[in-house]
Amino acid sequence: xxxxxxxxxxxxxxxxxxxxxxxxxxxxxxxxxxxxxxxxxxxxxxxxxxxxxxxxxxxxxxxxxxxxxxxxxxxxxxxxxxxxxxxxxxxxxxxxxxxxxxxxxxxxxxxxxxxxxxxxxxxxxxxxxxxxxxxxxxxxxxxxxxxxxxxxxxxxxxxxxxxxxxxxxxxxxxxxxxxxxxxxxxxxxxxxxxxxxxxxxxxxxxxxxxxxxxxxxxxxxxxxxxxxxxxxxxxxxxxxxxxxxxxxxxxxxxxxxxxxxxxxxxxxxxxxxxxxxxxxxxxxxxxxxxxxxxxxxxxxxxxxxxxxxxxxxxxxxxxxxxxxxxxxxxxxxxxxxxxxxxxxxxxxxxxxxxxxxxxxxxxxxxxxxxxxxxxxxxxxxxxxxxxxxxxxxxxxxxxxxxxxxxxxxxxxxxxxxxxxxxxxxxxxxxxxxxxxxxxxxxxxxxxxxxxxx
Ligand SMILES: Cc1ncc(COP(=O)(O)O)c(C=O)c1O
Numbered sequence: 001x002x003x004x005x006x007x008x009x010x011x012x013x014x015x016x017x018x019x020x021x022x023x024x025x026x027x028x029x030x031x032x033x034x035x036x037x038x039x040x041x042x043x044x045x046x047x048x049x050x051x052x053x054x055x056x057x058x059x060x061x062x063x064x065x066x067x068x069x070x071x072x073x074x075x076x077x078x079x080x081x082x083x084x085x086x087x088x089x090x091x092x093x094x095x096x097x098x099x100x101x102x103x104x105x106x107x108x109x110x111x112x113x114x115x116x117x118x119x120x121x122x123x124x125x126x127x128x129x130x131x132x133x134x135x136x137x138x139x140x141x142x143x144x145x146x147x148x149x150x151x152x153x154x155x156x157x158x159x160x161x162x163x164x165x166x167x168x169x170x171x172x173x174x175x176x177x178x179x180x181x182x183x184x185x186x187x188x189x190x191x192x193x194x195x196x197x198x199x200x201x202x203x204x205x206x207x208x209x210x211x212x213x214x215x216x217x218x219x220x221x222x223x224x225x226x227x228x229x230x231x232x233x234x235x236x237x238x239x240x241x242x243x244x245x246x247x248x249x250x251x252x253x254x255x256x257x258x259x260x261x262x263x264x265x266x267x268x269x270x271x272x273x274x275x276x277x278x279x280x281x282x283x284x285x286x287x288x289x290x291x292x293x294x295x296x297x298x299x300x301x302x303x304x305x306x307x308x309x310x311x312x313x314x315x316x317x318x319x320x321x322x323x324x325x326x327x328x329x330x331x332x333x334x335x336x337x338x339x340x341x342x343x344x345x346x347x348x349x350x351x352x353x354x355x356x357x358x359x360x361x362x363x364x365x366x367x368x369x370x371x372x373x374x375x376x377x378x379x380x381x382x383x384x385x386x387x388x389x390x391x392x393x394x395x396x397x398x399x400x401x402x403x404x405x406x407x408x409x410x411x412x413x414x415x416x417x418x419x420x421x422x423x424x425x426x427x428x429x430x431x432x433x434x435x436x437x438x439x440x441x442x443x444x445x446x447x448x449x450x451x452x453x
Pocket of ligand 1: 057117118119120145146147148226230231259260261262263287
């Protein structure tokens with residue numbers, strides 16, 4: 001078994017030839033087949049155990065926890081399914097609880113609508129924007145990622161997601177990548193923010209930028225942003241940059257849409273990533289941790305009046321499974337768990353400290369790691385080469401011969417969009433002991449990866 005990192009097509013074995021390889025599963029070798037997941041641990045068919053440092057794509061913030069399903073099932077025993085057009089007390093309860101969470105964070109009353117997954121949630125958010133005004137363009141950050149459906153891949157940075165669609169496009173403006181470190185010549189945060197804002201100014205102040213009229217009127221429907229870019233390389237935009245961008249686009253009449261699909265539910269510390277900044281969004285999308293990865297569900301919150309019936313009347317939005325009772329019951333149970341978790345802030349702080357320590361140690365010891373930081377339960381290590389996928393592969397099998405506290409490897413995260421960044425986002429329930437195992441596995445992985453420099 002090698003650690004060869006292969007992007008794109010790989011030859012199929014007869015064992016897997018009946019399943020399409022268009023998703024990520026067959027991106028790297030080897031491809032373990034998993035049979036168990038509990039807490040922060042996954043186990044494969046060969047008996048190897050892996051420490052999850054990606055929390056199932058950032059969904060399993062509460063760890064792999066089948067008891068959530070059991071509790072949820074009790075809530076739907078009497079109402080196991082319902083047509084999407086019938087109201088239930090369960091749906092009302094979940095919507096109210098979510099609206100209350102948004103009220104707590106924003107001070108704004110609003111409404112909640114449900115969808116199936118992340119990309120569909122972003123589509124729904126765009127529908128809400130469009131039902132409020134008819135402006136045409138969308139602004140996003142370079143490096144932003146909002147999903148891969150045909151429509152939403154227009155917003156996500158990677159051209160390869162939409163290249164095969166040909167010339168069909170929605171108008172998207174990409175604002176300077178908010179990663180201070182990515183610039184080779186703007187060394188300080190201040191210089192970076194000044195240059196980035198200069199560029200935003202040029203785009204939005206006059207006809208020269210191609211997006212406003214000669215009177216400076218905006219034709220921008222929405223600014224759609226992640227508070228911390230996930231697939232784009234775990235990038236926390238500088239506060240001054242993000243807040244100035246929000247202010248500028250608001251002046252132009254754009255609605256401010258925050259994609260909390262990855263950051264929501266305390267991944268970066270507070271309940272929502274936007275709480276790191278001083279602004280109130282108009283529309284927010286949540287998914288992933290909303291069901292702890294146990295059912296596909298997303299939701300869109302819009303402050304009043306954006307989803308009032310006059311603007312968003314019955315029939316504007318519908319899909320067979322959006323109000324699925326089991327998904328809603330799971331969300332309800334997940335909300336119970338967070339409500340009961342009184343020490344969550346201290347626990348996430350503890351994870352942040354430990355991640356910071358291990359990331360600093362890796363950066364200090366291994367030249368292949370250039371820099372890194374942690375924000376809440378989210379860490380990034382910037383590499384000197386575009387080899388995050390290869391390092392992922394090393395991590396999976398690094399302790400096969402000598403398991404560390406019963407773990408044979410770790411599952412880290414990386415993306416094709418930012419192949420220079422290794423992401424670490426374990427379940428928020430990870431124990432101190434498991435964090436220590438993660439540290440050891442990480443050090444071993446980087447020691448092995450030195451050969452790639
Ligand atoms: C910030 C962000 N938005 C949107 C999405 C897309 O969600 P989904 O994969 O459920 O379509 C993701 C997925 O990683 C994400 O991280």
